[in-house]
Structure formats: C-alpha cells, structure tokens
C-alpha cells in the first residue's frame with residue numbers, strides 16, 4: 001500500500017486538545033492507517049517561518065512548520081479567515097478584500113510547497129485539506145511532484161455567482177484544476193463546483209461528473225461526507241457517565257432536562273440566533289420555564305480576528321439579557337461556557353442532554369451533530385434539532401430540521417424535542433444512526449482514497 005501523506009493547516013499533534021472537526025476527523029483516519037501528517041505547528045515564532053518539527057506516535061509521523069507573526073497574520077488570520085472563510089460561508093458582508101493578505105496566503109502556500117516537496121516520493125498518495133491550502137497542488141507540481149494529489153474542502157462550496165465576488169477569483173479557484181480529485185461534503189457542494197468550472201473555467205462535465213478542462217486534462221469530483229468514529233464515541237459516552245465533570249453537570253441540573261450546544265465561537269454557527277430562539281421558546285411556551293436548562297459550550301476560536309471578537313462581545317450581551325429576563329432565584333436558563341472540553345467529557349455531556357441544538361447559519365458538515373446522536377443512550381435517546389443549512393442535514397433528515405433564521409420555528413422545535421415521546425425519539429435516533437455507523441470516519445477515508453488511487457477502496 002502506498003504511503004498516505006496528509007496536509008492540513010491544523011494538525012492534531014499528540015497531546016493537543018483543540019476544538020475543530022478537521023483535526024478530530026483526520027486524527028481518527030490517520031491513526032487507523034498510518035502515514036505522514038504535515039501542517040502548521042500551531043506556533044507563531046519571532047524568527048523566520050519554515051522551521052520544521054518532527055515527532056512520531058504509533059504509525060503516524062508528524063512534521064509541522066512554524067510561522068512568524070507576519071505570515072500567520074496574512075495567511076491564517078487574514079486571507080484564510082477574513083476573506084475565504086466568510087466568502088465560502090456566504091457572508092459577503094464580512095469579506096475582507098485586502099491584497100496584502102492574499103500575497104501572504106500565496107507566500108505561505110509556497111513555503112508549504114518548498115518544505116513538503118523534498119519529503120515526497122512518487123508512489124505516495126497526497127491528500128490536501130481545506131481552504132487554507134487550495135493552491136498547494138499547483139505549487140507542488142511546479143516543483144516536480146508527480147504523485148496522485150487529492151483535495152478535500154471541509155467548508156461549503158458556494159455558488160459561482162458568489163465566488164465571482166472575489167477579485168481575481170479565477171487565479172485562486174483555477175488552482176483546483178491541478179488536483180486529480182476534489183472532494184466536497186455534499187452532492188450540492190460538488191455540483192456547485194462543477195458549475196463554477198463550466199462557467200469560469202470553460203470546462204465541460206462528463207456523465208461521471210468528471211470536469212474536463214479546455215486544454216486537456218481532467219479533475220474527478222465527488223461528494224464524500226465526513227463521518228465520525230461512531231463506535232468509539234458510543235463507548236466513550238457510556239463510560240463518561242462516571243467522569244467527575246459529567247457527574248457534576250448532572251447533579252447541578254437538579255432533575256431538570258438539559259439542552260446542549262457545542263460550537264467553536266464562530267459567526268457561521270448561528271449562536272446569537274440560537275440564544276434568541278431559546279428565549280423565544282421560553283416566551284412562546286411559558287409552561288416550560290424552569291424545566292429545561294440550555295448549556296452552550298463555545299471555546300474561543302480565531303481570537304485575533306476582529307469579527308470573532310465582536311461575536312464574543314455580542315454573545316455575552318445576549319446571554320446576560322436572557323438570564324436577566326428569564327432566570328429565577330433557583331434556575332439559570334442559559335449557561336454559557338467559553339472553554340474547550342476534551343472529547344471523552346463532551347460525549348458524556350451529550351448523553352445527558354435531552355435536546356442537541358445544532359443550528360449553524362451555514363456549515364460544511366458539523367461533526368457535533370453526528371457526535372451528539374452517536375453519544376445517546378439507545379434506550380432513551382435525546383432529540384437533535386438541526387439546521388437545514390448544515391452539511392449534516394443531507395444525511396440526518398430524521399432530526400428536527402429547522403431554518404436557523406426562523407426563531408419561532410427553532411423555538412417550537414425545541415419545545416417539540418423536549419416533549420417528544422420515547423417511541424418517536426427511538427425511531428428518529430435509529431434512522432440517524434444508520435448513516436452515522438454505516439459511513440463512519442474510516443469509510444470516509446477509504447471512499448476518498450479509493451477514488452483517488454482508482455482502487456475499490
């Protein structure tokens with residue numbers, strides 16, 4: 001079997017515990033197969049960017065690269081997270097059009113290519129991840145790299161019209177055509193990419209959905225919805241009930257039911273709208289006051305970026321207002337916690353919650369939705385309230401699907417979830433578990449790599 005080389009900005013180096021679905025997913029996939037994982041070290045240094053660090057754990061070798069402040073600001077805080085992230089999440093109002101950050105993004109991608117190329121062999125299979133590294137295959141090809149190269153976009157692919165709002169979009173999005181395979185979270189994302197390739201790349205699309213480029217050459221395109229390690233999460237959540245943090249949470253509820261939200265503090269996750277929808281639930285269903293406590297876990301993310309700082313301020317204001325308005329001397333309706341929790345603890349929290357609230361305004365997949373379901377007690381499962389604008393909604397259509405902008409709709413879904421009879425809860429849970437266990441993180445990895453290498457997978 002060829003060596004697998006995975007490249008992503010975020011690397012889950014052993015011992016690191018940081019929220020984010022990409023790292024969680026790749027950790028499970030690489031851990032099972034072994035290989036090399038290359039990416040940013042997570043360190044911002046004073047000296048020049050580019051110093052490499054190596055370590056090994058099990059069959060995985062980690063090679064990570066430091067970035068200095070200027071590069072990190074332009075590439076990660078700048079073009080990746082202030083230009084591409086809002087663009088790809090359909091937030092044109094938040095897109096930063098600065099040219100300097102674009103140059104920094106290209107500079108860092110070139111540095112990735114310079115450092116990675118000498119480590120590669122012709123028979124490697126190279127799998128590059130996410131919007132931070134779109135041009136990397138083209139830059140590696142310039143450096144003589146000949147192995148198969150695939151790319152997976154973890155975030156949504158917006159419509160061609162939306163992409164065209166990015167100045168010189170063709171220079172960046174045209175570099176997708178250097179890959180052998182480009183994968184997306186949903187069929188609709190893949191179709192939007194094909195449409196972009198036809199309109200702006202002059203490409204045609206054959207009956208198998210392969211993009212045929214005008215100058216010859218082709219790019220295979222497919223939908224590969226990322227999964228979770230469902231079996232592990234089910235085991236962890238059953239065991240987590242004995243963890244002190246989980247026991248403490250259960251005792252603190254004094255017999256009340258729990259609704260839970262778990263998200264990086266990111267404007268794509270729809271937390272202000274979710275908080276308001278919870279308040280609307282208390283107003284529209286007054287008999288429910290005091291019976292359901294909402295715990296929102298929201299670890300700070302991309303805290304150097306102004307839009308994320310603004311969101312944090314905004315959420316503190318809304319949370320304070322909701323508790324000021326609705327709390328009773330013996331009940332706080334909303335608990336808002338800016339802390340990152342290790343996975344085993346989170347799975348115990350999920351299992352305690354009768355309602356899982358996953359209401360992003362736009363999300364590539366949303367692994368929390370799948371984790372919440374996998375962590376439930378099969379004999380007494382909770383109910384997932386899920387945004388129809390999350391990639392996960394394509395598979396989890398037995399959730400209570402909501403429009404996250406429709407506060408009354410979300411409020412009523414919370415009420416329905418909290419009151420749902422056991423038989424319906426079980427039926428919905430079993431239906432959601434079928435895709436979650438049938439197409440888990442290992443199947444995702446096999447499906448993508450099977451297509452990339454032309455094997456059955």
Ligand SMILES: O=P(O)(O)OC[C@H]1O[C@H](O[C@H]2O[C@H](CO)[C@@H](O)[C@H](O)[C@H]2O)[C@H](O)[C@@H](O)[C@@H]1O
Nearest residue numbers: 010020021022130154155226363364365366367
């Ligand atoms: O690396 P960070 O800047 O700290 O951000 C964390 C990750 O956020 C995004 O995750 C996406 O990937 C998930 C797994 O496929 C998916 O479920 C979710 O919908 C996406 O938002 C980002 O795309 C990653 O690159 C980041 O590492």
Ligand SMILES: O=c1ccn([C@@H]2O[C@H](COP(=O)(O)OP(=O)(O)O)[C@@H](O)[C@H]2O)c(=O)[nH]1
Nearest residue numbers: 019020021022024264339340341366367368
């Ligand atoms: O305190 C936390 C909060 C979140 N997560 C994990 O971070 C990932 C978030 O992935 P998701 O796809 O939902 O969204 P992303 O953050 O990647 O946009 C999930 O595996 C969560 O369990 C975590 O480990 N600790």
